[in-house]
Amino acid sequence: MLSAVRRDRWAEPMPNPDPSSRHVPVMLDRVVALLGPALERPGAVLVDATLGLGGHSEAFLQTFPQARLIGLDRDPEALRLAGERLAPYSERITLVHAVYDELPRVLDELDIPAIDGILFDLGVSSMQLDEADRGFAYAQDAPLDMRMDNTAPTTAADILNSYSSAELARILFQYGEEKFARRIADRIVREREIEPFTNSARLSELVRDSIPQAARRTGGHPAKRTFQALRIEVNGELDVLRRALPAAVEALALHGRIVVMSYHSLEDRISKQTLAAGTKSDVPDDLPVIPAGHEPYLKLLTRGAEKPTAEEVAANPRAASARVRAAERVREKGLVA
Numbered sequence: 001m002l003s004a005v006r007r008d009r010w011a012e013p014m015p016n017p018d019p020s021s022r023h024v025p026v027m028l029d030r031v032v033a034l035l036g037p038a039l040e041r042p043g044a045v046l047v048d049a050t051l052g053l054g055g056h057s058e059a060f061l062q063t064f065p066q067a068r069l070i071g072l073d074r075d076p077e078a079l080r081l082a083g084e085r086l087a088p089y090s091e092r093i094t095l096v097h098a099v100y101d102e103l104p105r106v107l108d109e110l111d112i113p114a115i116d117g118i119l120f121d122l123g124v125s126s127m128q129l130d131e132a133d134r135g136f137a138y139a140q141d142a143p144l145d146m147r148m149d150n151t152a153p154t155t156a157a158d159i160l161n162s163y164s165s166a167e168l169a170r171i172l173f174q175y176g177e178e179k180f181a182r183r184i185a186d187r188i189v190r191e192r193e194i195e196p197f198t199n200s201a202r203l204s205e206l207v208r209d210s211i212p213q214a215a216r217r218t219g220g221h222p223a224k225r226t227f228q229a230l231r232i233e234v235n236g237e238l239d240v241l242r243r244a245l246p247a248a249v250e251a252l253a254l255h256g257r258i259v260v261m262s263y264h265s266l267e268d269r270i271s272k273q274t275l276a277a278g279t280k281s282d283v284p285d286d287l288p289v290i291p292a293g294h295e296p297y298l299k300l301l302t303r304g305a306e307k308p309t310a311e312e313v314a315a316n317p318r319a320a321s322a323r324v325r326a327a328e329r330v331r332e333k334g335l336v337a
């Protein structure tokens with residue numbers, strides 16, 4: 001279950017390898033440039049909704065010495081490592097164990113009426129991928145866990161061993177865009193009768209065997225889509241994002257900015273739709289004048305989705321699928337019709 005807001009609890013230094021050596025923040029300069037204009041005034045509040053190892057946050061704290069940071073993460077281990085990295089800025093940071101759709105409650109409890117910037121760097125962190133026992137990586141044998149918050153109740157193994165074939169096929173198709181969802185789901189249900197699923201290698205093998213030989217040669221590792229789908233289901237990722245982005249836009253002060261970095265098309269679609277919705281008036285096109293309170297409340301800062309440069313991808317292959325969208329609040333909070 002979700003814990004209540006706990007202020008700065010995670011900022012206590014603890015022995016661990018240097019987290020900055022384990023994560024390179026994606027599209028860092030661009031993200032700083034997009035959010036920067038909103039963070040220059042003394043006391044500006046930035047929310048890092050996906051703190052991770054604190055790479056982006058550290059750059060913001062360095063670049064904007066008068067800004068305050070609220071960092072959220074659902075992964076207690078990420079909070080602990082980021083707290084250690086950001087300890088030099090402890091006066092200006094508040095780190096909170098929360099799922100990002102809890103932002104309105106977190107801001108309420110911290111008595112912050114509006115924020116100046118918010119960053120979503122979606123998906124899993126390098127630390128989560130690198131720690132084999134968390135079960136995110138399809139290329140290594142590990143327990144089928146995939147919880148970003150290891151205090152949450154449902155693991156990937158629970159889903160594989162309990163969902164009906166139809167439910168499994170639905171999540172593989174919707175969240176993994178897997179063409180062979182039905183075949184994989186039927187096979188999972190047959191195989192779990194013999195023995196419940198516990199480890200990722202068995203699932204990877206099953207997926208490979210369920211896909212026709214010709215299809216195995218395209219689209220990367222055959223298990224990639226199934227693992228993505230399970231991870232999204234375990235963490236309720238898309239539903240949470242659908243709630244969180246409008247709430248984040250609503251929390252922005254006038255001229256506040258939002259940046260969303262997605263890593264697959266399902267996330268990017270939600271980001272695109274949420275930001276686009278704010279750029280249109282909700283009155284019929286044939287009305288000669290837009291009544292007060294019905295003007296667009298967002299202005300897009302990016303043209304389509306921006307991608308990392310070829311140099312960045314060469315240096316950090318994990319950045320390859322990143323897509324950035326950003327917008328500025330152009331009508332005041334509370335006036336969204």
Ligand SMILES: C[S@@+](CC[C@H](N)C(=O)[O-])C[C@H]1O[C@@H](n2cnc3c(N)ncnc32)[C@H](O)[C@@H]1O
Binds near residue numbers: 023056074100121
């Ligand atoms: C890609 S990493 C962020 C990396 C970070 N920008 C950095 O520079 O170190 C994404 C982080 O977001 C967290 N996360 C993912 N979904 C979340 C959610 N719904 N609520 C809160 N945190 C979430 C993950 O636990 C992970 O630590």
